[in-house]
Amino acid sequence: MTDQFDLLLAGAGHAHLGVLRLWMGGQRPPGRIGLISTGPYAWYSGMLPGLLAGRYRAEQCRTPLQSLCCEVDVELLQGEVRALDPHARQFTLDDGRQCTADWLSLNLGSLPKVPAGSGATLEVLPVKPFEAFLAGWQRWKHSPRSLAILGGGAAGVELALALASQVPELTLLSGGAILAGHPAALRKRALRHLADARVRVEEGVAVDSIHGNALVAGNRLVWRGTRVILATGASALPWLAQSGLACDERGFVRVGKTLQSLSHSHVFAAGDCATLEATPRNGVYAVRQGPALAVNLSAALSGQPMRPFQPQRRSLALIADGRGGALLSWAGITAEGDWLGRWKDRLDRRFIERHHGTH
Ligand SMILES: Cc1cc2nc3c(=O)[nH]c(=O)nc-3n(C[C@H](O)[C@H](O)[C@H](O)COP(=O)(O)OP(=O)(O)OC[C@H]3O[C@@H](n4cnc5c(N)ncnc54)[C@H](O)[C@@H]3O)c2cc1C
Incomplete structure (x- = not known):
């Protein structure tokens, strides 16, 4: 049996978390919306090295998706997408379930x-x-x-x-x-x-x-x-190119400035799984795409015009040094120290807190 939605978000990546966070603030568009995720948590890569070094516990480095989804009336579908048919607007999951939606959004990361x-x-x-x-x-x-x-x-x-x-x-x-x-x-x-x-x-x-x-x-x-x-x-999930969506030579989904697929405008893609000019593949840019994606998914559902995503020209990199400090790179400037580690820790914890639902 096929489950029918207005919008399906595939993958609990950084951009989709940003979309859900904005919806917590009251901007959720009307309609039946689902989030497909392989597991119950969205892990935050920025804190993974700290987790491995023993400075964080697992629950500090991940967003529980059920409470977040409850908060914004989004159905959490646990499963792994194995195939996409963009013409039929349909995902097939690993357990054989099929889900269809008028609009599809991909934020699946890379391998x-x-x-x-x-x-x-x-x-x-x-x-x-x-x-x-x-x-x-x-x-x-x-x-x-x-x-x-x-x-x-x-x-x-x-x-x-x-x-x-x-x-x-x-x-x-x-x-x-x-x-x-x-x-x-x-x-x-x-x-x-x-x-x-x-x-x-x-x-x-x-x-x-x-x-x-x-x-x-x-x-x-x-x-x-x-x-x-x-x-x-990064390498792309193999089924993306097999789906018939326009992809670059490495298999990443080609999108325009509105984050819509160049071949199928009812499919959006953001973060590592997408290819967009002047946009590197990393967590900072995936996070930045969240607000633009939220605006455009609402516009899609309500028949409003889309807005372009403007990639920032520079991005801050804070690299954990394994002992609580960090190395900084920004606009050609570099620095290091324990104070940068404390700053990174505050930014990372705030990222996780911002996405916690209250249910
Ligand atoms: C150790 C480490 C440290 C990093 N540190 C930084 C950093 O400090 N700053 C930075 O900018 N970048 C960092 N990165 C890079 C960063 O992790 C990625 O660029 C970023 O996670 C991409 O975000 P995304 O939203 O595209 O996807 P992701 O955050 O990878 O999320 C994709 C989601 O989709 C899910 N998914 C995948 N396949 C399927 C499927 N078939 N069906 C359903 N769900 C699926 C995944 O489980 C995951 O939840 C780091 C990477 C690593 C490995």
Whole structure:
């Protein structure tokens, strides 16, 4: 049997949380609305390194979705979307349920890229989805072994700094220089923190395959061990491109400034799963898209004109140093210190508090 909605939000990502938060303030449009989420919580990546380092408890780093949805009269549908038919306006979930809506909105995030494997004996743990990652890490941390982290972006660096003291030996492998896209001064600061934490850093090592217990870049064996965490750049959920929505060459949904799909205007997409000019893929931009998406979903339901999303030109990055402090990068300026860690902590806690329903 097909369930019929006016609007379906797929994925409890940062942008959809922003939409629900604005609706808590009284801006919910009329109609039957559902949120499809794989689990009962939306995890906040900004606090994940602090959780792993033991500074937060799990319940401090996630938004319970049931109470938030109750607050704004949105039906929470727990399940994983496995397919989308944009013509029929229909999602198929992992348990076979089918849900249809006049308007669809996608905020599904992305997954780390997985190197090709042959006869891999390594245990590989992708950092997303977070529930699976956290469950995997709980298992690993009781029998610490040497670890490699693939990916030298902010996520890989934060994870390395959070986990270095919990394993006998940690190697961070980065396809290019670490923290590419940030000022060279930030990279220097991060390398110093990584050295202090006894993390071995290998830059310019693009691991493309796993053979047995070895990581291989090109023809070169670059690491041998038993456990690897993947914090590599974003890859798209495969069923997005298979759905027939216009996607870029990497499979991310192409949207225009109103966050509507370029091929199917009744489908919106925001955050990591979407491709929009001048908009990097990270949590800051996903959060920023929330208010614009809320306005346009209301406009869609009430037949009003849409408003364009204006990406900010600069964004603040605060990278946890694993010991309570943080490194800052903003508009070419870099800094570090415990005070930045306290500031980051306040911003992160406020993000979680803002999305708590009262039910
Ligand atoms: C360790 C770490 C630290 C990071 N720190 C920062 C930071 O400090 N600042 C920053 O800007 N970025 C940071 N990032 C990047 C950031 O996490 C992502 O860019 C951001 O989460 C993207 O937000 P989103 O709203 O697109 O999706 P997400 O926040 O990933 O949310 C997507 C949601 O969709 C759900 N979902 C996925 N597939 C399905 C499906 N098939 N059916 C139903 N639901 C589904 C997921 O479970 C999830 O709840 C970090 C990433 C990591 C890994």
